[in-house]
Amino acid sequence: xxxxxxxxxxxxxxxxxxxxxxxxxxxxxxxxxxxxxxxxxxxxxxxxxxxxxxxxxxxxxxxxxxxxxxxxxxxxxxxxxxxxxxxxxxxxxxxxxxxxxxxxxxxxxxxxxxxxxxxxxxxxxxxxxxxxxxxxxxxxxxxxxxxxxxxxxxxxxxxxxxxxxxxxxxxxxxxxxxxxxxxxxxxxxxxxxxxxxxxxxxxxxxxxxxxxxxxxxxxxxxxxx
DNA sequence: ACCCAGGAATTGT
DNA sequence: ACAATTCATGGG
Numbered sequence: 001x002x003x004x005x006x007x008x009x010x011x012x013x014x015x016x017x018x019x020x021x022x023x024x025x026x027x028x029x030x031x032x033x034x035x036x037x038x039x040x041x042x043x044x045x046x047x048x049x050x051x052x053x054x055x056x057x058x059x060x061x062x063x064x065x066x067x068x069x070x071x072x073x074x075x076x077x078x079x080x081x082x083x084x085x086x087x088x089x090x091x092x093x094x095x096x097x098x099x100x101x102x103x104x105x106x107x108x109x110x111x112x113x114x115x116x117x118x119x120x121x122x123x124x125x126x127x128x129x130x131x132x133x134x135x136x137x138x139x140x141x142x143x144x145x146x147x148x149x150x151x152x153x154x155x156x157x158x159x160x161x162x163x164x165x166x167x168x169x170x171x172x173x174x175x176x177x178x179x180x181x182x183x184x185x186x187x188x189x190x191x192x193x194x195x196x197x198x199x200x201x202x203x204x205x206x207x208x209x210x211x212x213x214x215x216x217x218x219x220x221x222x223x224x225x
Numbered sequence: 226a227c228c229c230a231g232g233a234a235t236t237g238t
Numbered sequence: 239a240c241a242a243t244t245c246a247t248g249g250g
Binding site: 047048049050051052055056093096097098099100101183187189191192193194 | 241245
């Protein structure tokens with residue numbers, strides 16, 4: 001809440017479509033999530049529906065987090081890195097993670113053993129921080145962008161998921177090379193090169209606060225199905 | 226009983 | 239570099 005939303009929204013208001021999204025959902029903001037919780041959340045988010053992701057994260061909190069009583073209700077904190085690093089693929093798989101269990105466990109161990117410091121990522125420029133994150137198992141370009149945007153204050157990060165891809169194809173195709181649009185329509189999944197092209201389109205078109213644009217576009221697209 | 230999900234890693238051209 | 243395939247599982 002400590003940012004000037006009006007200034008940010010004005011800077012990303014570059015075309016008619018985002019103008020509509022901004023008008024309809026004005027007030028939508030980004031969170032600054034705990035980086036560790038954010039990393040695990042988005043590793044788990046790959047190729048999963050949002051209700052399923054919520055379920056997986058709740059299962060992990062119940063099993064490995066600490067119980068906190070509030071107003072007569074029980075809640076569970078998100079488990080620390082040390083805690084998850086000390087589990088097993090079987091334990092995590094039992095939370096519904098499937099093949100992601102291995103990624104969460106290996107990334108936990110790697111972060112713990114290297115004594116990894118998240119604040120260094122905040123100091124790095126966007127691209128370097130992104131490449132650093134992508135060295136961890138289960139973190140590709142999209143997951144890295146989500147972590148940078150939602151927990152490390154990189155407002156230029158522009159995650160491209162299936163919904164953002166739809167937004168771009170439906171409303172911004174005229175701003176991309178025809179060859180690229182054709183390829184994107186032909187196949188479902190994105191190659192790494194195609195991802196970076198859509199990603200850099202977003203950053204170039206919307207500027208320093210492209211991440212906010214992504215959120216407005218993402219939410220708008222999801223609400224109009 | 227089906228379908229597909231806020232993709233990443235691996236293997237084949 | 240790009241394309242195709244595999245990956246485990248649960249909520250709708």
